[in-house]
Amino acid sequence: KRQGAEIREHAVVQGWKPSGNGVEVRTDSEVLHADRLIVTAGAWTSRLLTDLSIPLEVKRKVALWFDTPKDRYQFPDGKPTFFFDRPAGAFYGFPSIDGATVKLAEHTGGMIVENPDAPNRDEILDDLHNVIPFVRESLPHLTERRRHSVCFYTCTPDGHFIIDRHPEYPQVTIGAGFSGHGFKFTSGLGEALSDLALKGRTSQPIQFLSIAAGIDRLKSN
Known part of the structure; x- marks a missing residue:
């Protein structure tokens, strides 16, 4: 809040869609517009990213x-x-x-x-x-x-996180599949997600956490 963040407590996100170069987010009480969106929805990730068919399993x-x-x-x-x-x-x-x-x-x-x-x-x-x-x-x-x-736990097949930009909508960044061990990496993951959202790139070594890399590993196994 000290940095200007606005927090919506108990707001149920019902969906989002691209809007020009930004995004529109629909909740149970309002519609929000933003230039960038970071989706870190935990067990509800698949519900908000149905178009990507990311293989997530909630335990x-x-x-x-x-x-x-x-x-x-x-x-x-x-x-x-x-x-x-x-x-x-x-x-x-x-x-x-x-x-x-x-x-x-x-x-x-x-x-x-x-x-x-x-x-x-x-x-x-x-x-x-x-x-x-x-x-x-x-x-x-x-x-x-x-x-x-x-x-x-929201798990990927191999336990690796997914940190990437949406392949069709670069204004949307995704953090998902933390598989029960994401909390200890919070500072690094937060920096990477922020970099991707604001700059489109990051110096953090996250290439192996991309959506494509995860799918390739799944196919190879």
Whole structure:
């Protein structure tokens, strides 16, 4: 906001279309016009980019919070973020921030989400199938499950992101398919997307993240 951004909270984007050299974006409450558009729509990307047929798969992922003793897994004591790669799956988590619970999740697996507007947000047995044995074996001091939260992974076939300009409308830039590991690259991805939108090019090494490169990899496999 300090840089002049206008934020529309809870606005549902229903679609967009080119308008001259710019774009028109239609929401549930208004129509916006802009010179440039960056589409970073997560699980709703395919809905807004139907013309490109980018192979994206949305997966339902569940994070779990477990009670922990106050003398275990505490962030102030230097306990690290962790990642375990096991035969049953890959698991990650964070030391206790609140002094009472540890957050963890399975990075692998996940149910396919057909409609991101209406996901199942209840905890189900499949959510726990691999996590509970992992906790018992690797984090035995964790006790009761306290709560859970459902989120989405929007995945490409090979897990690589898509960072590119629209092949037909260069005023539109796309950031998609972050496959559950995009957050740690936020600063670099943000710079690349900004460069592409404003300059049409970037010094960031993103050639392998183009739409065409992703399709070529898919064909070669």
